Amino acid sequence: MKTKNIYLFVFIIFTIVSCEKFLEEDPRAVIAPETFFASDNDARQAIQGTYAILKNNSIYGQVGLDHFYDNGADIIEPNRPANFVQPIGDYILDEALADVSVQKMSVSDTWKDLYRVIFNANFIIDRVTDNEAILEEVRTEVIAEARFLRALSYWHITNLWGNAPYYTEALTLDEVRVLGRTDEATILEGVIADLQFAQGVLPSTYPDDQRGRASRWAAAIIEAKIYMKQQNWQAGLTKCLEIINESPHVLLPTYEEVFDPANEYNAEIIWSLDFARDIEGIFDPAFPGRSFAGNNSWRPSMFNPRLRDEPANSDERGALREALSARGEAFNGTGLQVAAKDFAETFPLNDLRRPLNIVDNYLGFELNFPYMAKFWNLDLATSPRFNHEDNRMVFRLADVYLMAAECENEANGPGGAYQYIEPIRQRAYATQAEWELVGLSQQEFREAIYDERKWELAAEAHRRYDLIRWGILFDVMENIEYRFWSPAQNIRPWHVLLPIPLQELEQNPALLESDPTNNGYR
Template sequence: MRHSIFLFALLVTLGFGVTSCDTYLEEEPRDLVSPGNFFNTSSEFELAIVGIYDIYKDNSLHGKIGLDRYYENGADVIGPNRVFGQVEPTQSYSLSESNIGAIDQGAGAPLTWQNLYAIVLNTNSILDQLGANENISQEEKERFEAEALFLRAYAYYHLTNLWGDVPYYRDFLPIEEIQMLPRTDKTMIRDEILVDLQQAQDLLPSSYETNDFGRASKWTAATLMVKIYLIQQKWLEARDKAVEIITTSPHDLLEDYAAVFAPDNEYNQESIWEIDFIKDTNSNDWVDHFTPRIRDEPKDPSKQDALSAALAERNEGFTGYGLAIPLPDYVNKFPMDDLRRPSNITTEYLGFELNFAYMPKMWNLDQINSPRGNHGDNKIIFRLADVYLMAAEAENELNGPAAAYQYINRVRERAYEPDQPLAGLSQEDFRQAIYDERKWELGGENHRRMDLIRWGILLDVVKNTEYRIYDPASNIQPHHVLLPIPPEELQLNPALLESDPTNNGYR
């Protein structure tokens, strides 16, 4: 029997590594060690939880630009500087059932779907075994349960964002049953994972010791709740949960915006959750997509050798792919007096005028400690500035801007010198200010496209944005707010088309 979901036992036998598509699609479930034979001791459950985090480091999720492709590409912040093969149907809105599998095959949508459901399957197995286990303490059981609930909820968060209604299950089911599941309404899924996230928040620690940095805390779960509440337009719940994080958590805004992203300042006070990468062990290459490549630079080609020499003197290099860079629209509209601009946009380096604009808060030029393809830079998933802006948005939608200024202006304090606090705005004006403030504060950080979708303005924004090489305004259609379910999944499970024969409007 062929299936497209990892079995946890397979991950165990391979040291929690992600196997190739050809390998796991051909495995027979009965040939694998039963997960029930594995979970007995605390250390075994610990290894199982760590294995889930490792899946999130896969190229189809956070290790490369798997999720970035869907949450940033095709919005109004970043894009490519050149045409590069089949990687960009999401950017140009030429996406279809036929080309979704061709998107960067090591990190494309089919693997994103499969890995998210691998997480669902594996967390269900962990939760199932926790319920029957009598060998670990109640305290340990609650900790493992809380992490599993969060990690599963985070998977369903992405599944519903990218595909809308999706198969949903909470028990450890046989593969045969999983492959027959129809799609479940996304609202029901979100309502139920909100309950799970509240339980996770109640049980997870507020912070971790050094060795456990990178694990989800109670504030990680709470931040995900705020994001889901905003999608559902539950403004009161979103505001209250965001304020709870602001007033109760140990997190605070850093005084220096650039310091938030410094490679030597990981797990800083502003960071709520980071995906932890380690050079030579489980490194990433998402940084390379933001780092310039020397073939493109500088603007004056005759100075390329001089630029290379200047970089070498600093043990630096333009060795990246130079693909994810600020769009002209973003460069032209970003306020010139905003102190965040140098971290989000640079058009010169070491005195050389560059051919393209880049986002230096995301790049890493260090060739000694962080060579190409072997970066230990963590991926920031949630940080407190985002929570402040979500609190401001929810408060404005509830009661207008009067009490919302305190949250947005707290973020703006470090963005301008002297301060430029907002005041005297109507509710609609404040709403527009939030649209912009999130763009300047969080550009390139995997929030923009989902923001535009939940605000209902993605199509309008795309049609009015200046792009470098593509013309997505001519292609974008209302159904592009979601992805098509990959064709191989439809072949394995025809029930996926029962509630929507159009496959999210792509047929």
């Protein structure tokens, strides 16, 4: 049973954030500005509070980043028209729609919260550096973790907006609000420097009471992904092999085990954010109208079915409810993240991963929509609606194996790449005749990677990023049939990036100086 300790602390005069200590439950007093960073514990609390921002609905708490990395691709879609995912999924987003927020989820919310992480990380680094009230070992550790969180945020920002404001000093909010955009290549140079520093300091593993913090391997996988985006295949391969050969992480025997809610810290998971139920969001008085998601996750409710939609034969709804109740379960989700029509129709029938990604019959009842059971938690006792304790998986080792396979193929051809894709396929099929790949050309292996990443990492916030870096987003979307959307009619070349939200442009006209088109949306 996971528990949490929630702190409130003041970040000088600029922001107040919620803070968790990973596995305790004992509220503490507010720390005054004049005493803040006066001890090792103060510095560690500051880092924990910055992790809390990542749990907001706009980032990892619900489907904030999923909007950009999965919607508008070929894996998930809502089971009905839904305003909060349609602008991106249907490619009708504009500057004004980027400001529309539902449950603290919008382009604007994600922009603000990623920059809040950066603001806090810079502030922590400034206050900890050369602070003799804090042990040198703790200073180094805290700075490394702050630099990781800053790098993570800038990585997401460059993926979503390309060129963007970039700063690594403890600026005031007024100073931040007049920054123009820095080119993406320069930002990524700084990101890699931060990630490399973090890898030199962060531990390989954490004790049980600190699980949820990012290890050196979380920093390593982001660095590898950046090299791949830059098509620096050898550097990407080297970093992937470092993770495979030197980290404590291993592939689990079966796909199903990876997503077992009773084993959320299994050996395949490189990093996941720790959540617990019954801990509500905390109001943030420094930013009126906004609050933190707290430690209870909303995301499983987005993937859980909604009973009013099921089963296919509505006359059997009562029987389905009774069958679920007998198991201590309920269809009490929203159904707003289901397997896309094309994804469900093309997922190989003999793939052992299919039952975790495509559920169209449950307890003998035929369902209207195909659901993704690997993100389900129907248990009423441990996972009530919008109050789940399920962790949010961010990175896992299977991704790294497929990254290594891609890097090897791009650098040297497929000959040496089979060894990295085969472990993933071996657990996905019952026989060697099904999983084995032989005699592929470089292009054929490249296309095999396209498919393998689709099936293995479905709805884990990778797909749209992959399609964009492969340069095939438009080709794929032109041939996808959705239930309610028509992205092929709407998608345009500039949709590989998001617009900077209108309210940000109004507050800071400097954001348009280097690009008056706002990533093509003007």
